[in-house]
Amino acid sequence: MKQMNIFLxxxxxxxxxxxxxxxxxxxxxxxxxxxxxxxDNYSVTQTVTISLDGEAATRSLDPTxxxxxxxxxxxxxxxxxxxxxxxxxxxxxxxxxxxEITDGGxxxxxxxxxxxxxxxxxxxxxxxxAAMAAASMPADADADNDGTVNYDALNSQNGTAAxxxxxxxxxxxxxxxxTTLPDNKPLKNQLAIxxxxxxxxxxxxxxxxxxxxxxxxxxxxxxxxxPTDGKTFPNGSIYxxxxxxxxxxxxxxxSINTTAYNxxxxxxxxxxxxxxxxxxxxxxxxxxxxxxxxxxxPLTFEAYEAGASVTFTLAEGVTGSVIYSTDSxxxxxxxxxxxxxxxxxxxxxxxxRGNNASYYNDPNxxxxxxxxxxxxGNVISLINSxxxxxxxxxxxxxxxxxxxxxxxxxxxxxTNSLRLSATFTPYCYEAMFSGCSSITTPPYMYNSEVNTGxxxxxxxxxxxxxESPYLPATSxxxxxxxxxxxxxxxxxxxxCLAKTNKSYGCTNWLFDAGRDVTGExxxxxxxxxxxxxxxxxxxxxxxTVADYPY
Numbered sequence: 201m202k203q204m205n206i207f208l209x210x211x212x213x214x215x216x217x218x219x220x221x222x223x224x225x226x227x228x229x230x231x232x233x234x235x236x237x238x239x240d241n242y243s244v245t246q247t248v249t250i251s252l253d254g255e256a257a258t259r260s261l262d263p264t265x266x267x268x269x270x271x272x273x274x275x276x277x278x279x280x281x282x283x284x285x286x287x288x289x290x291x292x293x294x295x296x297x298x299x300e301i302t303d304g305g306x307x308x309x310x311x312x313x314x315x316x317x318x319x320x321x322x323x324x325x326x327x328x329x330a331a332m333a334a335a336s337m338p339a340d341a342d343a344d345n346d347g348t349v350n351y352d353a354l355n356s357q358n359g360t361a362a363x364x365x366x367x368x369x370x371x372x373x374x375x376x377x378x379t380t381l382p383d384n385k386p387l388k389n390q391l392a393i394x395x396x397x398x399x400x401x402x403x404x405x406x407x408x409x410x411x412x413x414x415x416x417x418x419x420x421x422x423x424x425x426x427p428t429d430g431k432t433f434p435n436g437s438i439y440x441x442x443x444x445x446x447x448x449x450x451x452x453x454x455s456i457n458t459t460a461y462n463x464x465x466x467x468x469x470x471x472x473x474x475x476x477x478x479x480x481x482x483x484x485x486x487x488x489x490x491x492x493x494x495x496x497x498p499l500t501f502e503a504y505e506a507g508a509s510v511t512f513t514l515a516e517g518v519t520g521s522v523i524y525s526t527d528s529x530x531x532x533x534x535x536x537x538x539x540x541x542x543x544x545x546x547x548x549x550x551x552x553r554g555n556n557a558s559y560y561n562d563p564n565x566x567x568x569x570x571x572x573x574x575x576x577g578n579v580i581s582l583i584n585s586x587x588x589x590x591x592x593x594x595x596x597x598x599x600x601x602x603x604x605x606x607x608x609x610x611x612x613x614x615t616n617s618l619r620l621s622a623t624f625t626p627y628c629y630e631a632m633f634s635g636c637s638s639i640t641t642p643p644y645m646y647n648s649e650v651n652t653g654x655x656x657x658x659x660x661x662x663x664x665x666x667e668s669p670y671l672p673a674t675s676x677x678x679x680x681x682x683x684x685x686x687x688x689x690x691x692x693x694x695x696c697l698a699k700t701n702k703s704y705g706c707t708n709w710l711f712d713a714g715r716d717v718t719g720e721x722x723x724x725x726x727x728x729x730x731x732x733x734x735x736x737x738x739x740x741x742x743x744t745v746a747d748y749p750y
Contacts, residue, residue, distance in 0.1 A: 217435070246381060248293075250276070251307040269305025272298050275331035279325040279343040279535035284314035288337035288348065289316050292330045320380045326372040329365070351421070351443070354391075358414070359425045359438040359650045364393065367440045367441045392476035394440040396661040398454060399487040407433045415455040417445055437483075444478045452486065497549040497616070498529065498588070503543035503571040505612060508572035510550055511540045515564040520556035523585060543573070551577065553585035560598035570607045576616035579603075579643070583622070597626040606635035618643035631657040642669040647674055650680040650705075660686040663716075667693040674698060674726065676705030684709045689716040696750060697726040710740050724748040 202278045217672065219710050250270070258624030274296045293310040300309045318324070325343040327333040331353065351640040353367055369390040375381035396413070396632040398405040410433050412424040423442055427433045427693035449472050456465035469486045476482055501510045529551055541550050561580065579600065604610065612618070620629070620643045630653055631637055639662050650673040659665055665688045672681075676698055682705070685691055691713045698705075714721040723739050725731060729749040731738050739745060 205355055231393070241314060242317050246312055246314070248276075248310045249307060250310055250421060251303070253436060257555070267569075270296060270301050270308040271303070271305070272296055274310075275307065275309055275330035276312075277327040277330040278312050278314075278381075279316070279327065279333065279337065279348045281319040283319045284316055286319065287339060288343060288345075289314075289735065290333055290337055290348075291315070292333070292615065296382045298356055305429070307702040310380075315457065318376055320378050322378055323373065323375055325374075325380060328370045329368070331366055332369045334442055352589055353568065354421070354441060354443070355376060355423060357423065357425050358428045359396075359433050359440065360428070361439045362367060363406040364439055364441055367391070369441075388478050390443070391441045392444050392478055393481045394436040394442065395483045396440060396482055396486045397483070398438075399485060402424045407438055410438070410454060412453075412455040413438065413440075415440060415442065415449045416453070417442075418446065418449040418451070420445065431524075439704065442476065444476050446475050447473050448475075450474050454486070454488070473492050497577040498525075498553045499575075499579050500549055500551045500577035500616075501568075501570055501575055501610075502613065503546055503572060504550035504574050505572040508543040508548070508728065509540050509570070510543070510573060511538060511569045513538050513567050513569070515559060515561045516565045517561035517564070518556055518566055520554060521585070522552065522554040522556070522582070524553075525551045533637070552582060553588075555585050557594070558596040558599040559603060560601045565598070565602040565605075567602060568604050568607065570604075570610045572609060574611050574613040574616075575604070575639075576613040576618050578619040580620065580622045594622045594628055595624045595630065598623060598630060600630040600632050601627060601630045602634070603632050605631055605633075608635065609639045612641040616642070620645045624649065624651045626651050627653040627656060629655055629658045631660065633658060633662055634660040635662075637661065637663045638665050640666055642667065645669050649675070652677050653682065654680040655680055655684045656682045657686065658684050659688055660684070661688075663687065663689045666690055668695060671696045671698070676700060678704050679707070681706045683707065683711065685713045686711045688713045689713070692717045692721045694722075694743075697702045699726050699729050699747060706738075710738075713740060714743065720744060722746055 259408065261696050272295075276293045278291045278293070279695075280291075281287065291314060293312050296308050296310070302308065321342040325340060325348055332350050334350045338345050341347060350369070357363060358366070359708055371388060371390055372643070376382060385569055388585050394415075396407075398407050398410055399405055411427075415423040415425070420441060423440055425438060449470060451468065451470045454467045456467075467486075467488050469488070471484060474482075501508075512535065514522065522537075523532040524535045524541065525532045526541065526549070528549070532553070535552070543550065578588050583594065583599070618641070628651070636659075642659065642665065642716055654677070656679050660683050663683075666683070668685065668691065671681075671694075674697055681696075685694070686708055689712065691710075694710070694713075721743045722741045723731075723745045725745060725748060731745060
C-alpha cells in the first residue's frame with residue numbers, strides 16, 4: 201500500500217473573497233507499498249490526509265467560531281477511469297471516525313479503496329462532500345465531466361444555513377501520476393450563496409411566515425426552497441446555494457403561509473441582471489406590499505387623545521425580561537415594572553416585547569393599566585421578544601390571565617388589528633379583556649383546538665364588543681367558553697363551529713349578549729350542529745341561527 205498525503209486548504213469565506221481548498225503533499229515519508237491484489241480482484245487502499253488551515257470556514261458557519269472543521273461521518277468522492285472498462289468509477293471514502301480527525305478538526309485521514317485499476321495518467325476528480333457526486337457516472341466521459349456531479353441536489357433545499365453543509369460543493373480536477381493519485385492541486389468551491397430576507401410593507405422581516413420560495417434563473421436552473429416542516433421557515437435569513445450566473449435575471453415566486461392568514465398570497469419579485477460568483481454570499485432583500493395583519497407588530501398602545509399613559513405591573517415572580525420602545529421599534533430599553541409611560545401627543549405610541557412563558561404567578565397576575573389608548577399588534581411579543589409570528593406554542597397556564605382587565609377607555613384601533621397568534625393552554629386568556637367596555641373588535645385568533653378554560657370570561661362585560669373572534673374548534677373542553685361573552689350587550693355576530701354545545705364548555709357564555717342590539721343578531725354555526733334554546737349554554741332568544749358559509 202502506498203500512503204500519500206493531500207492537504208486541502210480553505211481560505212476564509214468573506215463577502216468578496218474566494219474560498220479554495222487545495223491539495224499538497226506532506227513532508228512525512230513512509231515506506232512505499234505497491235498495489236496488492238486481494239484474491240483475484242484489484243483492490244488498493246490509499247489513505248489521504250486532508251487538512252484545513254486555521255482560517256477555513258464553511259458557508260454554514262459555526263455559530264460560535266465560524267470555523268469549519270471535519271466531523272465524524274464526513275466523506276469525499278473520488279472519480280477515475282477504469283482501465284478494464286474505460287468507463288468512470290466512483291469511489292467514496294470510508295466515513296471518518298473520531299480517531300481519524302486530528303488537529304482540533306482541521307485535519308483528517310480519508311481512505312479510498314480502488315477496486316479497478318485506473319487508466320494511467322488519466323483525469324481524476326475529487327468531490328466534496330461525497331453526497332454531491334452523481335449516483336451513476338456518465339458513459340464514455342472523462343472524470344471532469346459535469347455529469348459526475350449531482351447538481352439536482354440543489355433543486356430542493358430547506359433554506360437553513362446548516363443544510364448548506366450537505367451541498368457546499370467543492371471540486372478538484374487533476375491528472376494521475378501513472379496510477380498514483382495526484383497531489384498539489386486546488387479543490388475549489390463551486391457555489392454562490394444567496395442570503396434572502398423577505399420584508400413586509402412596514403419593513404419588518406417576516407421570513408417565518410413564508411410557505412415556499414422558488415428561484416428561476418433565466419435560461420437556467422430552478423431552485424425550490426421549502427421549510428423542513430412544510431409550513432414556515434425558522435426565524436432568520438433564508439439561505440440558498442446555487443450555481444454561479446453572469447448577468448442573468450432571477451425570478452422569485454414567494455408564497456405566504458395561507459393557513460396562518462386564511463387567504464391566498466403569492467408574490468413574484470425579480471432580481472435583474474444579477475452576477476453571482478462562486479464562493480461569495482449575496483444578501484438579497486425583498487419588500488412585499490403585504491398586509492400581515494400586524495402579526496409582526498409588537499403589542500402596541502397608541503394615544504388617541506393627548507396626555508395618554510400606559511403602566512405595566514408584573515406579577516411577583518415574573519422575572520423574565522420586558523423591553524419597550526417609544527420610537528416605533530428603532531430602539532428598545534429595559535422596562536421596570538410599574539413605570540408609567542406618558543404619551544403626550546395624539547399618535548404617540550409605545551411597543552412592548554418580552555421573554556416570559558407566562559405573566560401569571562398564582563394567585564397574582566400581571567396587568568396593563570392604560571388611559572386614552574388604542575391597542576393593537578401581536579400580544580405574543582410578550583412571550584418571545586424576537587419570534588412572535590404564527591404558530592407559537594404557549595406553555596404553562598393562565599399566560600395572560602386578567603392582562604388588560606377593566607381598562608374601560610382602551611379602544612380597538614380603527615385600522616390596525618390585535619393578534620393572538622399562538623396555541624391555547626389552560627386558562628391562557630381568562631378574563632383577559634374583561635371589563636374593557638370600549639373594545640369593539642376582538643383580537644384575531646386562529647386555532648382549531650381549545651383547552652380547559654382558555655377563553656373563560658375573556659370578554660365578560662365588554663359592552664361595546666360587536667362581534668366574536670372566529671372560533672373554529674369543533675370540539676369543546678371544560679369551561680373553554682364559560683361566560684366568554686357574558687354581558688356583551690352590543691354583540692351582534694358570533695361564529696362558532698363547535699359540533700357540540702354541551703354545557704360543560706359553554707356555561708352562560710352568551711348571557712345577556714346582544715341585549716342592546718336593535719337590528720339583526722346572527723349566530724353562525726357548524727352545519728352539523730343543532731343548538732337548543734333552553735340551556736344557559738345555548739343561544740339567547742332573538743338571535744338568527746345560520747350555517748356558517750365556508
